[in-house]
Amino acid sequence: MAPSVTSDGGVEISMMRPDNVHQITSRLFQDPSGHELPERYHWPDYDRVDLWAPAEDGQESVPVIDLTGLASGDPEVIDRLTREVGQATEEWGFFQVVNHGVPDEVCAAMRKAGMSFLDKPVELKERATDPVGNYYGYGGRYERLKSRVPWMEFLAANRTPACEADRIRLTIWPDGDPVGNAFRDSVMEYSSCLQTLSMQILQLLARNLGLPEDYYVKFFQDSTKFDSSWRFNRYPPCPPQAVTFGIGPHSDPSVLVMLQQDEVGGLQVLKGDTWHSVNPIPGAIIVNVGDSLEAWTNGRYESAVHQVLLTEKKKWRLSVIYALNPPSNILVSAPEELVDDKHPRKFRDFAWPDYIHNMRSNRHRIRDKVALDFVTIGAKNRWEE
Numbered sequence: 001m002a003p004s005v006t007s008d009g010g011v012e013i014s015m016m017r018p019d020n021v022h023q024i025t026s027r028l029f030q031d032p033s034g035h036e037l038p039e040r041y042h043w044p045d046y047d048r049v050d051l052w053a054p055a056e057d058g059q060e061s062v063p064v065i066d067l068t069g070l071a072s073g074d075p076e077v078i079d080r081l082t083r084e085v086g087q088a089t090e091e092w093g094f095f096q097v098v099n100h101g102v103p104d105e106v107c108a109a110m111r112k113a114g115m116s117f118l119d120k121p122v123e124l125k126e127r128a129t130d131p132v133g134n135y136y137g138y139g140g141r142y143e144r145l146k147s148r149v150p151w152m153e154f155l156a157a158n159r160t161p162a163c164e165a166d167r168i169r170l171t172i173w174p175d176g177d178p179v180g181n182a183f184r185d186s187v188m189e190y191s192s193c194l195q196t197l198s199m200q201i202l203q204l205l206a207r208n209l210g211l212p213e214d215y216y217v218k219f220f221q222d223s224t225k226f227d228s229s230w231r232f233n234r235y236p237p238c239p240p241q242a243v244t245f246g247i248g249p250h251s252d253p254s255v256l257v258m259l260q261q262d263e264v265g266g267l268q269v270l271k272g273d274t275w276h277s278v279n280p281i282p283g284a285i286i287v288n289v290g291d292s293l294e295a296w297t298n299g300r301y302e303s304a305v306h307q308v309l310l311t312e313k314k315k316w317r318l319s320v321i322y323a324l325n326p327p328s329n330i331l332v333s334a335p336e337e338l339v340d341d342k343h344p345r346k347f348r349d350f351a352w353p354d355y356i357h358n359m360r361s362n363r364h365r366i367r368d369k370v371a372l373d374f375v376t377i378g379a380k381n382r383w384e385e
């Protein structure tokens, strides 16, 4: 806060708007000797944050599953994939899929769409900032946060119930601009492919639990009732000595999250007490369980804590996310089939809008799995810790 003297001689306290991560990065590159990051990027509870390194050959890492044949419906293939996807989800809450049926061109066009936006000047990008909460639209300042600010800029919007790609197009490009049209079309096509893939995976996950295969997907028949979103995250290069994260340790609130990352790397998943790097595989899509699926399966699938570390490569990293959230008009409630004496009900029923509202209205940064406490029966609230 910077005090300034007003015209009548009084002192006014004004909030300085924090800098955008994109602007900070440009300054760091112009003057590499001035390597100090603004205080807000520091993580007070960490003396150091390691740089990301890939998992070495032979080191344990998230399973890679080949989905060839999934769309064929061949019962043998489906049985095998049910076991593989089920086991990976139970053990890790995270896995990578290859031959997933989303064409490479569609994935590449989506990355290009993200870059066509993120490469614009900050002033232009900020026309797409959502002033309320800044969870959707463009963000790179995190005005809400006083410390532990992610070293990352993003563009995010809903895909359902209404696709907001067109609104964002018109904040940046003149109507009819071919790059703007390509942005909208790529986002819509990619999101629709990822929605299909997420339904196929939800079917395997239901079968693996002995539930009817359409147990979860039947809730997603009407796209006006559920919430799904897309998001581009871009992580600037960062001075290696910086004690900061791309994104700190957290779980995602969604049902499923699907992510493609570029070749730079940075993502890590926590299993037990160990962080495992998720190596980039060209063309692969990373799938992870969110808190809502943990609750919806009575804890049979657990959301995985993950983080993004920075790398010493002088490269910007791009990741592209599709998130599937529960329908807003139902109560998320684990089916009776997953509740018995040995597995008592762990979560109270909840509606997605309440879950996300609780998570976002909290003044503390989301960390680990604390958001899930809101619906965990008997949990004490750890937000304040």
Ligand SMILES: O=C(O)CCC(=O)C(=O)O
Residues within 6 Å of the ligand: 233, 247, 252, 259, 261, 266, 267, 306, 307, 308, 319, 321
């Ligand atoms: O960029 C990544 O690899 C992960 C991003 C992430 O965890 C998130 O946006 O929730």
Ligand SMILES: [Fe+2]
Residues within 6 Å of the ligand: 250, 251, 252, 306
């Ligand atoms: Fe995440």
